[in-house]
Amino acid sequence: MDNLILSLENISKRFGATPVLKGITLTVAGNEIFFLLGPSGCGKTTLLRIIAGFCQPDSGRILLDGQDITGVPAHQRHIGLVFQNYALWPHLTVWENVAYGLKLRKLPEKFVHQRVEEMLTLTHLLPQKNLYPSQLSGGQQQRVALARSLIVRPRLLLLDEPLSNLDANLREQMRQEIKKIQKETGITMIYVTHDQREALTMAHRLAVMNAGEIVQTGTPLQIYFEPGNRFVADFVGTVNLLAGKVSGFETGLLQVETSEGLLRATGGGDFSSGQAVEIGFRPESISLRPGQSNVFRTTVTETEIGEGIMRVMATSPGGRNFLLHLPLETGRKLQAGQNLIFSVPPERMIVFPLSPSVPSAVKRNGRDKPHLP
Ligand SMILES: Nc1ncnc2c1ncn2[C@@H]1O[C@H](COP(=O)(O)OP(=O)(O)O)[C@@H](O)[C@H]1O
Numbered sequence: 528m529d530n531l532i533l534s535l536e537n538i539s540k541r542f543g544a545t546p547v548l549k550g551i552t553l554t555v556a557g558n559e560i561f562f563l564l565g566p567s568g569c570g571k572t573t574l575l576r577i578i579a580g581f582c583q584p585d586s587g588r589i590l591l592d593g594q595d596i597t598g599v600p601a602h603q604r605h606i607g608l609v610f611q612n613y614a615l616w617p618h619l620t621v622w623e624n625v626a627y628g629l630k631l632r633k634l635p636e637k638f639v640h641q642r643v644e645e646m647l648t649l650t651h652l653l654p655q656k657n658l659y660p661s662q663l664s665g666g667q668q669q670r671v672a673l674a675r676s677l678i679v680r681p682r683l684l685l686l687d688e689p690l691s692n693l694d695a696n697l698r699e700q701m702r703q704e705i706k707k708i709q710k711e712t713g714i715t716m717i718y719v720t721h722d723q724r725e726a727l728t729m730a731h732r733l734a735v736m737n738a739g740e741i742v743q744t745g746t747p748l749q750i751y752f753e754p755g756n757r758f759v760a761d762f763v764g765t766v767n768l769l770a771g772k773v774s775g776f777e778t779g780l781l782q783v784e785t786s787e788g789l790l791r792a793t794g795g796g797d798f799s800s801g802q803a804v805e806i807g808f809r810p811e812s813i814s815l816r817p818g819q820s821n822v823f824r825t826t827v828t829e830t831e832i833g834e835g836i837m838r839v840m841a842t843s844p845g846g847r848n849f850l851l852h853l854p855l856e857t858g859r860k861l862q863a864g865q866n867l868i869f870s871v872p873p874e875r876m877i878v879f880p881l882s883p884s885v886p887s888a889v890k891r892n893g894r895d896k897p898h899l900p
């Protein structure tokens with residue numbers, strides 16, 4: 528990466544005897560929104576605090592623009608932070624809150640005035656400039672927090688679940704707004720969330736974390752369509768998965784024997800013959816046109832309308848349940864009891880080594896719970 532700005536090298540941290548971060552290594556490029564996505568308690572906030580300098584790692588290094596900043600105090604790192612609770616000064620107006628960081632630096636009044644005006648314009652807060660935080664909505668307060676962090680032009684802005692106090696509509700609107708602000712200012716952001724939708728819709732790249740480790744890094748499309756393991760596949764969406772065994776290789780294709788017959792997936796370099804794997808596909812990866820490979824003959828059991836799609840539940844003769852997403856106009860014509868033949872192109876099949884500790888059934892929507900013996 529030519530415009531590399533932040534590297535973490537093997538960062539580890541324990542609290543007492545509990546390891547909270549286990550050797551985190553990652554690189555964030557200039558001008559990107561990089562996401563850390565993972566369940567609550569996986570170590571996201573701890574990692575952000577280490578980057579900001581509020582917490583020291585037990586081992587590992589942090590480089591900012593090539594300089595080792597691991598021992599540099601927080602206030603000398605030029606890194607801004609925005610939290611879930613906005614922590615604005617209640618006794619200062621919007622204008623004064625935003626100006627605060629520049630006033631501390633004792634910059635000329637005229638310069639401060641111009642910068643504050645710029646920031647309030649960028650965050651659409653000019654009409655509210657004389658109000659106090661208690662007179663603002665949650666979204667407006669979070670915009671003040673953003674403006675206040677951005678005005679000092681940090682090298683890097685860290686955001687820790689900044690939208691989780693907002694209701695769903697406002698959150699959606701603020702996502703768009705933060706994306707726009709990032710684009711207009713060109714500031715590099717590291718954004719922490721447990722919300723997969725937020726990460727997939729906003730990130731240039733993201734790292735998925737679990738239990739103190741990064742389990743996969745990639746673009747939203749890579750993470751969604753090419754998850755490297757079961758955890759990522761489940762955490763970022765629903766996936767239809769079958770247990771199988773690698774039974775052979777064709778040119779560019781991996782063959783996997785499953786309870787639904789022989790399935791084919793592109794790639795296969797990393798697998799060996801006889802290896803236990805999980806193979807599957809996302810609900811939207813199917814085609815109703817006749818396919819050469821991965822043809823499933825099913826019966827529709829249920830349909831429901833979703834966000835811009837129809838959710839279709841279908842069962843194979845062997846009793847295997849699948850969740851499919853179809854365009855509304857196609858899906859609305861389907862009824863329970865009807866036969867449905869679909870196929871999945873080999874390049875849309877997801878394959879990864881079977882993880883021995885987790886049962887192999889779709890868990891997320893609760894419709895297809897694993898049967899315990
Ligand atoms: N100061 C601390 N002292 C002891 N344990 C902590 C401290 N901060 C965080 N932890 C623990 O570290 C783990 C990770 O916490 P955190 O980084 O806040 O996760 P996340 O932000 O992903 O929810 C949790 O088990 C949490 O209880």
Ligand SMILES: [Mg+2]
Nearest residue numbers: 571572573687
């Ligand atoms: Mg947290």
